[in-house]
Amino acid sequence: MEEKKVNKRVLTVFFMIFSGVLLPFSGIILHTQEGATGSLYFTAMGVHNLAALVFTIFSILHVKYNWKPITQYFRDKKTSLTGYRKELVISLASFFLLLLLILFHGIVQH
Secondary structure (H helix, E strand, O other): OOOOOOOHHHHHHHHHHHHHHHHHHHHHHHHHOOOOOOHHHHHHHHHHHHHHHHHHHHHHHHHHHOHHHHHHHHHOOOOOHHHHHHHHHHHHHHHHHHHHHHHHHHHHHO
16 A cells, blocks of 8 residues: 655645744743743743744745745736735735834833
8 A cells, every 4th residue: 555645735734833823822921921030931932932933934835835826826817916905905004003013012111
């Protein structure tokens, strides 16, 4: 019987999901333990850094493995960025609003 090969795309997505789930939890622990030096803080920092690294690497691989469908999606007239102007504006505005809130929070805290 022939052994089934590992599906690189599926494996990549699972790595992204698992590391992506860890990121906010470890980030919240780090944020609430700011200035702490205990083992929980350093463990959370290690988990957060590893999850961020894994998520970044596998996000790049995800784009690499799906480059052709991604570029085709943006070439298609119906699904190009111009076809989704509202969504583009909403996502950009929301992102920059959240970014400003985080930056303001950091300025006020220090």
